[in-house]
Amino acid sequence: MDLNHLKQIVEALLIATPEPLTQTRFKLCMGDDIVDIPLPEIIDALQMEYKESGRAFSIKEVAGGFQIATNAEYEPHVKGLFTKSGKLRLSQAALETLAIVSYRQPVTRNDIEAIRGVSSDSSLRTLLDRKLLEIRGRDEGPGRALLYRTSAEFLQYFGLNSVQDLPKLREVEDLLSEEPEELV
Amino acid sequence: MVIKPHRIDLEMFEGPLDLLLFLIKRDELNIYDIPIAQITKDFLNFVDLAKELKLHSAGDFVLMAATLMKIKARMLLPIEADGDDEIEDPRTELMNMLLEYKRYKEAAGAFENMERKERPHYYHIPPSWNPKQEDQTALLEDVKLYDIMLTFQYLLKNYEEPSTHAVAVDEVTLSEQAGFLNGLLQAKTSLSFSSLLEKFESRLIIVVTFLAILEMLRSHQIKIKQTKLFDDLLISRGTKFGS
Numbered sequence: 149m150d151l152n153h154l155k156q157i158v159e160a161l162l163i164a165t166p167e168p169l170t171q172t173r174f175k176l177c178m179g180d181d182i183v184d185i186p187l188p189e190i191i192d193a194l195q196m197e198y199k200e201s202g203r204a205f206s207i208k209e210v211a212g213g214f215q216i217a218t219n220a221e222y223e224p225h226v227k228g229l230f231t232k233s234g235k236l237r238l239s240q241a242a243l244e245t246l247a248i249v250s251y252r253q254p255v256t257r258n259d260i261e262a263i264r265g266v267s268s269d270s271s272l273r274t275l276l277d278r279k280l281l282e283i284r285g286r287d288e289g290p291g292r293a294l295l296y297r298t299s300a301e302f303l304q305y306f307g308l309n310s311v312q313d314l315p316k317l318r319e320v321e322d323l324l325s326e327e328p329e330e331l332v
Numbered sequence: 333m334v335i336k337p338h339r340i341d342l343e344m345f346e347g348p349l350d351l352l353l354f355l356i357k358r359d360e361l362n363i364y365d366i367p368i369a370q371i372t373k374d375f376l377n378f379v380d381l382a383k384e385l386k387l388h389s390a391g392d393f394v395l396m397a398a399t400l401m402k403i404k405a406r407m408l409l410p411i412e413a414d415g416d417d418e419i420e421d422p423r424t425e426l427m428n429m430l431l432e433y434k435r436y437k438e439a440a441g442a443f444e445n446m447e448r449k450e451r452p453h454y455y456h457i458p459p460s461w462n463p464k465q466e467d468q469t470a471l472l473e474d475v476k477l478y479d480i481m482l483t484f485q486y487l488l489k490n491y492e493e494p495s496t497h498a499v500a501v502d503e504v505t506l507s508e509q510a511g512f513l514n515g516l517l518q519a520k521t522s523l524s525f526s527s528l529l530e531k532f533e534s535r536l537i538i539v540v541t542f543l544a545i546l547e548m549l550r551s552h553q554i555k556i557k558q559t560k561l562f563d564d565l566l567i568s569r570g571t572k573f574g575s
Contacts, residue, residue: 163456208453216456223452238447240440241346247439263432266347266392276478283477306443307450315442318435 168213211303245271254295348396509544525565
């Protein structure tokens with residue numbers, strides 16, 4: 149199959165896919181057809197085409213796959229489609245909770261509260277409701293507390309390809325050596 | 333002298349550690365040589381305010397106040413240096429907690445930036461119909477534990493106990509209910525959770541039955557399907573049914 153034909157197929161898949169298109173899913177969709185061009189290369193070619201023809205969207209690499217998203221400049225108009233359940237910002241408490249889970253997963257509620265020094269029940273609930281976190285099993289220790297992890301939606305929400313792409317957590321030594329003026 | 337704002341909105345702090353970090357920054361204190369007497373005094377002023385405001389997290393602030401006073405008291409006690417043991421500063425634990433919290437607070441700041449950067453992008457989300465979905469019982473594959481919990485909570489809330497007659501305490505056990513479900517599934521290939529609800533007269537039996545369902549689900553004796561959130565749970569035979 150030539151690049152042009154593959155580009156069209158991938159474009160169709162990107163338009164219809166409910167979640168980021170992964171290599172595995174792409175292979176599955178292609179069935180017995182012989183594909184001798186790697187998916188990232190096809191994506192690059194499409195991306196180039198969108199850019200050159202001035203499309204209002206582009207392909208983003210998120211959560212281990214590819215997905216079409218509208219470009220940032222159209223936000224003022226596009227957000228009108230989502231007046232009610234549109235993009236709400238996460239609260240400071242939710243962001244802190246999410247940060248702790250993403251660097252230390254899997255964690256229990258107790259682990260989170262020990263670090264934050266404050267009850268984190270409602271932020272956990274919010275994050276579960278928004279599917280940014282999920283429950284993955286139980287702790288082995290006493291009480292068998294629920295364990296929390298980040299989800300694929302979490303990666304997409306923050307535009308990350310995998311948890312490895314998270315910004316590095318600062319080392320404690322690093323914090324100790326700084327001047328008081330720079331604190332917080 | 334540092335000019336201190338005499339009133340600070342306590343709700344802007346995420347908790348006692350956040351407040352302590354604020355006080356340390358405001359007064360340019362050294363985080364690994366915290367003047368405990370001064371910070372305790374300042375902190376207690378805030379706690380009084382928190383109690384006055386009946387803040388949701390007031391308890392967490394009171395707990396921290398107690399910790400600070402404990403440290404303060406220990407710092408006043410003469411140190412008994414016996415042997416070569418290194419004497420631990422009573423403030424060490426607090427310092428470590430503050431530093432640990434600070435790391436994640438910073439990370440939360442980075443998350444906020446990522447969120448801001450991603451916000452203006454909208455993804456194409458196809459309409460919720462699914463071409464593979466051929467009948468009403470078609471499944472939503474990834475039913476998570478949390479979804480099941482929510483559904484149970486929802487169904488329980490909408491369940492009204494019959495008030496026409498007195499209900500005696502039923503002695504039901506998990507294995508009894510598991511056996512009961514087993515029997516039902518022998519006769520029928522699948523049944524819905526709501527149809528089970530109609531059979532029982534008390535919440536206790538429903539709860540025990542639900543626990544039995546979770547237990548049987550765990551051991552693959554049954555399977556559960558759900559078409560959408562809060563929808564009825566459809567129970568059918570699992571791979572190890574009857575074992």
